[in-house]
Amino acid sequence: xxxxxxxxxxxxxxxxxxxxxxxxxxxxxxxxxxxxxxxxxxxxxxxxxxxxxxxxxxxxxxxxxxxxxxxxxxxxxxxxxxxxxxxxxxxxxxxxxxxxxxxxxxxxxxxxxxxxxxxxxxxxxxxxxxxxxxxxxxxxxxxxxxxxxxxxxxxxxxxxxxxxxxxxxxxxxxxxxxxxxxxxxxxxxxxxxxxxxxxxxxxxxxxxxxxxxxxxxxxxxxxxxxxxxxxxxxxxxxxxxxxxxxxxxxxxxxxxxxxxxxxxxxxxxxxxxxxxxxxxxxxxxxxxxxxxxxxxxxxxxxxxxxxxxxxxxxxxxxxxxxxxxxxxxxxxxxxxxxxxxxxxxxxxxxxxxxxxxxxxxxxxxxxxxxxxxxxxxxxxxxxxxxxxxxxxxxxxxx
Amino acid sequence: xxxxxxxxxxxxxxxxxxxxxxxxxxxxxxxxxxxxxxxxxxxxxxxxxxxxxxxxxxxxxxxxxxxxxxxxxxxxxxxxxxxxxxxxxxxxxxxxxxxxxxxxxxxxxxxxxxxxxxxxxxxxxxxxxxxxxxxxxxxxxxxxxxxxxxxxxxxxxxxxxxxxxxxxxxxxxxxxxxxxxxxxxxxxxxxxxxxxxxxxxxxxxxxxxxxxxxxxxxxxxxxxxxxxxxxxxxxxxxxxxxxxxxxxxxxxxxxxxxxxxxxxxxxxxxxxxxxxxxxxxxxxxxxxxxxxxxxxxxxxxxxxxxxxxxxxxxxxxxxxxxxxxxxxxxxxxxxxxxxxxxxxxxxxxxxxxxxxxxxxxxxxxxxxxxxxxxxxxxxxxxxxxxxxxxxxxxxxxx
Numbered sequence: 070x071x072x073x074x075x076x077x078x079x080x081x082x083x084x085x086x087x088x089x090x091x092x093x094x095x096x097x098x099x100x101x102x103x104x105x106x107x108x109x110x111x112x113x114x115x116x117x118x119x120x121x122x123x124x125x126x127x128x129x130x131x132x133x134x135x136x137x138x139x140x141x142x143x144x145x146x147x148x149x150x151x152x153x154x155x156x157x158x159x160x161x162x163x164x165x166x167x168x169x170x171x172x173x174x175x176x177x178x179x180x181x182x183x184x185x186x187x188x189x190x191x192x193x194x195x196x197x198x199x200x201x202x203x204x205x206x207x208x209x210x211x212x213x214x215x216x217x218x219x220x221x222x223x224x225x226x227x228x229x230x231x232x233x234x235x236x237x238x239x240x241x242x243x244x245x246x247x248x249x250x251x252x253x254x255x256x257x258x259x260x261x262x263x264x265x266x267x268x269x270x271x272x273x274x275x276x277x278x279x280x281x282x283x284x285x286x287x288x289x290x291x292x293x294x295x296x297x298x299x300x301x302x303x304x305x306x307x308x309x310x311x312x313x314x315x316x317x318x319x320x321x322x323x324x325x326x327x328x329x330x331x332x333x334x335x336x337x338x339x340x341x342x343x344x345x346x347x348x349x350x351x352x353x354x355x356x357x358x359x360x361x362x363x364x365x366x367x368x369x370x371x372x373x374x375x376x377x378x379x380x381x382x383x384x385x386x387x388x389x390x391x392x393x394x395x396x397x398x399x400x401x402x403x404x405x406x407x408x409x410x411x412x413x414x415x416x417x418x419x420x421x422x423x424x425x426x427x428x429x430x431x432x433x434x435x436x437x438x439x440x441x442x443x444x445x446x447x448x449x450x451x452x453x454x455x456x457x458x459x460x461x462x463x464x465x466x467x
Numbered sequence: 468x469x470x471x472x473x474x475x476x477x478x479x480x481x482x483x484x485x486x487x488x489x490x491x492x493x494x495x496x497x498x499x500x501x502x503x504x505x506x507x508x509x510x511x512x513x514x515x516x517x518x519x520x521x522x523x524x525x526x527x528x529x530x531x532x533x534x535x536x537x538x539x540x541x542x543x544x545x546x547x548x549x550x551x552x553x554x555x556x557x558x559x560x561x562x563x564x565x566x567x568x569x570x571x572x573x574x575x576x577x578x579x580x581x582x583x584x585x586x587x588x589x590x591x592x593x594x595x596x597x598x599x600x601x602x603x604x605x606x607x608x609x610x611x612x613x614x615x616x617x618x619x620x621x622x623x624x625x626x627x628x629x630x631x632x633x634x635x636x637x638x639x640x641x642x643x644x645x646x647x648x649x650x651x652x653x654x655x656x657x658x659x660x661x662x663x664x665x666x667x668x669x670x671x672x673x674x675x676x677x678x679x680x681x682x683x684x685x686x687x688x689x690x691x692x693x694x695x696x697x698x699x700x701x702x703x704x705x706x707x708x709x710x711x712x713x714x715x716x717x718x719x720x721x722x723x724x725x726x727x728x729x730x731x732x733x734x735x736x737x738x739x740x741x742x743x744x745x746x747x748x749x750x751x752x753x754x755x756x757x758x759x760x761x762x763x764x765x766x767x768x769x770x771x772x773x774x775x776x777x778x779x780x781x782x783x784x785x786x787x788x789x790x791x792x793x794x795x796x797x798x799x800x801x802x803x804x805x806x807x808x809x810x811x812x813x814x815x816x817x818x819x820x821x822x823x824x825x826x827x828x829x830x831x832x833x834x835x836x837x838x839x840x841x842x843x844x845x846x847x848x849x850x851x852x853x854x855x856x857x858x859x860x861x862x863x864x865x
Contacts, residue, residue, distance in 0.1 A: 078476035104828040248487040259657035266664035325723040
């Protein structure tokens with residue numbers, strides 16, 4: 070084993086800590102590649118992840134092209150591509166053998182070399198690949214998480230083969246990177262799982278109300294657009310986005326006769342209907358999770374009105390939690406602008422005039438102003454989560 | 468900075484990878500402490516985590532006591548305790564200053580030393596603390612995640628002060644440990660968040676059925692006990708535990724007039740009632756998440772019967788997914804043995820005789836046998852999640 074200088078190892082330790090602290094996958098992959106290039110003096114490189122037995126190139130960096138074309142154009146060159154694990158490519162071979170593949174100069178390979186060097190990229194971009202180092206990213210079980218491919222080691226301005234000590238450092242880095250990538254994927258998957266559960270909670274609650282799953286998605290996205298426009302922090306925006314689907318969860322507690330009554334509710338029926346806010350708060354109570362706490366806040370207060378004429382607590386102005394102010398407008402906007410079982414969408418001018426008219430009485434002026442600044446973007450959301458006739462079919466079947 | 472041998476740093480890298488790969492918190496904390504002791508030749512140590520500004524001692528290890536008392540008895544000595552961050556203790560001071568606190572011999576401290584050495588533990592267990600090293604575990608933002616306290620460095624069988632190189636290694640390890648602990652806490656919190664959401668989905672669905680949140684918890688725990696007894700893998704058991712709360716989510720789609728009808732349903736009403744399995748499947752469909760996929764399986768098949776007389780698909784025997792076979796029994800057991808709005812719990816002998824009688828017709832013989840082997844444990848679950856009168860109050864209010 071080559072001895073590496075202690076200081077370099079110490080730097081490696083710090084890189085490992087930095088990688089472990091980075092949970093956002095794309096930022097992590099860029100960091101892995103740039104740190105690997107830094108430690109090995111590599112001009113360029115590509116990072117592949119193992120997806121169902123194929124290597125998908127997720128990130129590429131090329132210092133020469135970046136200097137020639139600028140950061141933006143050199144990044145734009147990159148197209149995600151897939152190579153099979155196996156001896157068809159250098160990266161594929163590293164994954165197949167679970168060992169480093171190191172080629173001094175791909176332009177001068179012996180005739181019996183198993184690797185086909187593909188000059189397409191070099192020709193298209195006037196680049197010249199010579200030294201090449203592919204390091205498998207192995208997790209602790211020895212499974213291939215991905216491959217780190219480094220290109221053109223630079224020494225005194227010349228392209229040289231990768232040194233033994235560079236190879237050694239790259240292997241250490243690849244092991245750290247493998248764990249960090251697995252952890253980031255786990256975090257991402259746990260977040261997605263929870264988001265999925267929260268939305269289904271919303272969908273289940275809206276089922277009897279003959280609302281569609283798309284209604285949940287639209288209100289969630291409208292709320293996100295408004296919150297972003299109001300310059301709330303990204304964590305706060307994400308909380309609102311994730312918490313808003315449950316705003317009507319309390320409707321599970323409202324009897325059919327009232328929930329589905331056509332036409333106007335009697336006063337006594339309206340009293341029962343309005344209980345959905347407090348039932349929702351009860352279903353969502355006592356959680357340590359911030360998203361559940363915000364969803365409870367929204368559930369209980371999304372029918373409060375700016376002038377104090379809402380329910381259940383007749384709050385006024387900023388007594389109404391900001392998250393509920395936002396969802397209140399998003400929810401009404403969706404009700405007006407969407408088809409329901411019992412009504413067609415209102416014309417755009419009518420929707421706008423109702424919302425403008427109710428600003429300051431029903432809606433917060435600040436929330437309303439933010440909404441109208443992102444109005445065009447809300448139309449995109451409506452296109453993406455458009456209800457078709459088929460969406461409503463399920464309600465007819467019972 | 469003391470130069471550490473490259474090989475030791477390389478070992479540290481591997482320890483960092485091992486720590487990052489360990490997501491279960493208590494295993495991680497034990498590993499951090501034992502690895503730190505190994506690198507610093509420490510006879511004993513304690514690992515504290517920062518909880519709301521106090522240091523909570525989570526893990527302690529003591530090699531001398533372990534050899535004297537055996538592993539079990541020496542572990543049993545440990546009591547979790549809390550020390551404030553501040554100059555009242557060595558660990559507290561390390562957290563307060565965010566720097567290493569190193570004392571050659573706590574028995575011979577200068578009179579002006581700010582630290583009070585507490586000899587209580589030494590006296591109680593006939594141990595003698597001398598050299599002491601407290602290292603703050605700082606995350607990348609410089610916040611104190613915890614403190615690593617190491618006691619009695621051993622060299623040639625003698626207790627000596629911790630060397631500079633040991634201190635240096637301990638600091639490197641503490642930084643790696645800080646990130647690993649934060650990641651483990653994040654993973655734990657994301658898992659808890661999702662579990663919380665899944666249960667609320669179940670609670671929302673049972674609301675109209677006048678079931679209680681405790682019903683969800685009991686069925687979940689009964690299913691877990693049966694699955695464990697059947698020697699399913701721990702991941703599979705966890706999936707069943709987490710997925711079972713949603714088994715009746717489709718009841719949100721059943722009209723009140725049928726769901727809450729007292730007495731027997733007409734044939735035509737029963738057809739509608741039985742749709743709750745397929746509505747549940749619809750609410751839970753199209754998920755990439757294993758727990759949601761299992762919950763869908765359970766929702767659709769938990770009313771199938773072993774002899775093919777169940778619904779909706781009249782599956783027989785092992786055509787019925789195993790998870791649904793388990794929840795089917797757990798659900799009926801809870802219905803029989805619990806109070807409902809409309810009935811008192813059945814006497815124990817009657818519950819047992821019904822379940823035994825229906826084994827082979829309604830229930831899988833294997834699931835039923837496993838259930839009766841864990842029957843005593845199910846009674847504990849019933850005590851833990853017992854419904855009080857207050858649990859039912861909410862249903863009366865509407």
